[in-house]
Amino acid sequence: MTSTPLLLALCGTGEGGAWPWPARIEAGRAIVGAALYELALARRLELLDDRVVPCGVDTTDDLVQDEVLRCVCAAGRPRPPWEWVETLGSGALRRVEEECAGAALLGTLGTRVSEARARVRRAAEGADVSDASALAVAVLLVAARQGHLVRPTALPADRARHAAQALALLARGVPHAGRALGNASAAVRRSIEISAAALAFPG
Structure with missing residues (x-):
């Protein structure tokens, strides 16, 4: 079974297993968002809009999730989700790229x-809540401004609207998953907005 972080990475990786340079920051943050979503879904951490709180230290079968959980547990204090997305993004991307590179060699x-x-x-076209992992990837890619990988011909505003509808449908059908995905996608979106604002107004 492909983990949500790896499933997301596979959607945008190049021939050698690496994401293209223009989208690497966004990709890493979306991958951390996917890990936060999975960990919250499994109740290994509590994912709120303003903080992430660990609920256990058991390992998973996914390297990205294990690293996120380790860092959250070692932090000593709750931090907002967007900070984890920003801090752990580059390392998370490297981990999934290593797995993708291995698949490329094979x-x-x-x-x-x-x-x-x-x-x-x-999953995105049909808003298929039975495949919550794929639907989560679609929503997170849109949050990370990589929605062209999900709906190549749609305008950005249409992608955002469709993602919001899919998220609402998931929240109605599977409330816990909907809350987790809502907070994870909001964290990805906010981290990118904060970085963009810092670049626009340095110092």
Whole structure:
């Protein structure tokens, strides 16, 4: 079973297993958002809009989730989700890229990328709450301004509206998953907005 962070990474990785340079910051933050979503869904941490609180230290089967959980547990104080997204993004991206690079060496990366994109687009088009992981990836990619990977021909405003509708549908069908995804996607979006504002108004 492909983890949500890896599923997200597969949607945008290049032939060698790495994301293209223009989108690497956004990709890393979306991957951390996916890890936060999964950990909250499994009740390994409490993901609120203003803080992340660990609920246990058990490891998972996913390197990104394990690193996020380790850092949250070691922090000593609750921090807002967007700070974790910003702080851990680059390391999370490197971890999934290593796995993607391994698939590239085995000659299986192209197939996995095609399958991942098809799965995520199918879930997004049908707002399929039965595949919550793929739907979460679609919402997180839009939050990270990578919505073209989900709906290539749609305008950004249409992608955002569709993602909001999908999130609302998930919240109605699976409330706990909807809350987790809502807070994770908001954290990704806010971290990118804060970084953009810092670049626009340095100092």
